[in-house]
Amino acid sequence: MSVSSYRNKVSQINSQIADLMKKQVAERKKEVDLNSKINDLSKRAFSTKNLSTIQSYQRQIDGKSKELIRISSKVADFEKKLADKRKELSRNQDYLTKAIDSETKKRQNQELNFLKEKERINRSELGNIRNLNSEIQRQQNIFENYQVPESELTDDDVDYSLKELTELHDRINSVLEKLEKLGYGQEIIFDEIEQLKGKSKKISKKDLKMMLIGKIVSFGMGKIDTELAAQIFEEITSVDLTKLIE
Structure with missing residues (x-):
């Protein structure tokens, strides 16, 4: 691929990483909030002696624990996706660097070849000018003499x-x-x-x-x-x- 294609790919991956991180942060907030609620329910259940109230608190704790497991799983899934995307980013950044180096060398070779060709043409033109001047001098010498x-x-x-x-x-x-x-x-x-x-x-x-x-x-x-x-x-x-x- 060209440098432009790799740059677009790197930009796309960076955008995807930013989106994944944003979603992961949102899930982590939910995770923190659920932990906080579970801790609060546990304290309430511990402070009461009423069996039915304890059972009610426990049911709420169980529900939120299940939700916490689901949220934690999503956070872990986002972490895995981020790791994969970072590897993909690193790989494409290497491709981009190599493509830039390749294009730079190609451009430098083209410039070098252009300069060599220009130098060759200049030498040829200089030779033609010298030959022309020599011919002009010969003609002038002939007719002047x-x-x-x-x-x-x-x-x-x-x-x-x-x-x-x-x-x-x-x-x-x-x-x-x-x-x-x-x-x-x-x-x-x-x-x-x-x-x-x-x-x-x-x-x-x-x-x-x-x-x-x-x-x-x-x-x-x-x-x-x-x-x-x-x-x-x-x-x-x-x-x-x-x-x-x-």
Whole structure:
């Protein structure tokens, strides 16, 4: 049974014991009263010499003695019932103590398991954060260290031709298709790269590269890994960053 059931049982037995004691006290009062009356009748019978009066007193004494025997028997019966109830109470109190101990241990084990699980999750989250920070740092280092070679500065600092824009948009679409297949269709990085198609009509090749770096670093870190970031950059700009990822 549960702790609640044992508590109810103990409370019920205590109530029964109190009721038995109340009834026993009432019978003991009757017992004392009868003894008192018998003693009084005995004194009266002893003090008189009239035979008929003595016989009358004796009949009353006999009647009250029988009643006293009956009352004494009830008192003894109540005493036996009380003894049984006290044993039952003691037994159920032991059950209650054991049930409380069991529930306490169970609760403590649950709390301990909860704390262990929480600690495990915290360690896992801490590991993920460290890995994320490391990945972010790698991406930042790669793109921070990227510089347009001197020989390309002149070529890069020009606008796209119509043909080049068409090719660029095709490359961006290819990247977006790849991101969507990888499950990034609803991510910010997807929308940011999509916006490059509109902005490429107004900016130079060099600016687009710098803008792409900013978008990947700002929105990509933590969402895509270094290798994928480099692939996106390479596919759109034709610049190979593989050597920088080692």
